[in-house]
Amino acid sequence: MVPVKKSGMIDRWVKKHLVLYTGATSHPFILSIRDGTIDFSSFKRWLGQDYIFVREFVPFTASVLLKASKNADDSSDMEVILSGLASLSDEISWFKQEAAKWDVPLSDVIVHKSNQNYCRFLESLMLPELEYSVVVTALWAIETVYQESFSHCLEDDSKTPPELLEACKRWGSEGFGEFCRSLQNIVNRCLEKASEEELIKAEVTFLRVLELEIEFWNMSQEGAK
Numbered sequence: 001m002v003p004v005k006k007s008g009m010i011d012r013w014v015k016k017h018l019v020l021y022t023g024a025t026s027h028p029f030i031l032s033i034r035d036g037t038i039d040f041s042s043f044k045r046w047l048g049q050d051y052i053f054v055r056e057f058v059p060f061t062a063s064v065l066l067k068a069s070k071n072a073d074d075s076s077d078m079e080v081i082l083s084g085l086a087s088l089s090d091e092i093s094w095f096k097q098e099a100a101k102w103d104v105p106l107s108d109v110i111v112h113k114s115n116q117n118y119c120r121f122l123e124s125l126m127l128p129e130l131e132y133s134v135v136v137t138a139l140w141a142i143e144t145v146y147q148e149s150f151s152h153c154l155e156d157d158s159k160t161p162p163e164l165l166e167a168c169k170r171w172g173s174e175g176f177g178e179f180c181r182s183l184q185n186i187v188n189r190c191l192e193k194a195s196e197e198e199l200i201k202a203e204v205t206f207l208r209v210l211e212l213e214i215e216f217w218n219m220s221q222e223g224a225k
């Protein structure tokens, strides 16, 4: 008999919320990179705002790591999350280099409302009372939106401008995909054991991440409103 692979909660949620998920992972901003029509001023806007976001993302990821060290029932969770945290150091350096290349003064970036909302949401997830299963779901969702999005820009028939290939490879490459799959396995395992209340909280958190990611892409594409 062929063993039937039990699909995890994440697959079920992605199917259930496919419209919102696709909205975040195939946003017009990303599609404009993929088809080569992107307006470089949008890319520069995204660059400056995302630098601010990533700086906020560091303490959030550290807070997930702390919860993993206290609550994870598999010690390898800590190693996966630590590798993600460690790579953010390189990511910040990359943003600084890229900003210099594109003439984006990072010290003068005015934090856009959508970015402020997202950073505030990250702060709310750092509260100690928030369960590990909920915050690791958020970490998975945040990383996966970038992974899926940028991987579209590396597909064979994409016309991604050469100047943007490095950015696309940072998140769209197989290595980052492997990291996201490891996070997905952690989330599925945590959710299998979660209470009904925790499951609802994790699903709501997943949906909020998708909404905030869409708003972030909208801001990058449309500019400050």
Ligand SMILES: Cc1ncc(CN)c(N)n1
Residues within 6 Å of the ligand: 050, 053, 054, 057, 142, 143, 145, 146, 213, 216
């Ligand atoms: C808004 C946003 N979302 C996700 C990522 C990937 N760490 C990011 N850099 N920025």
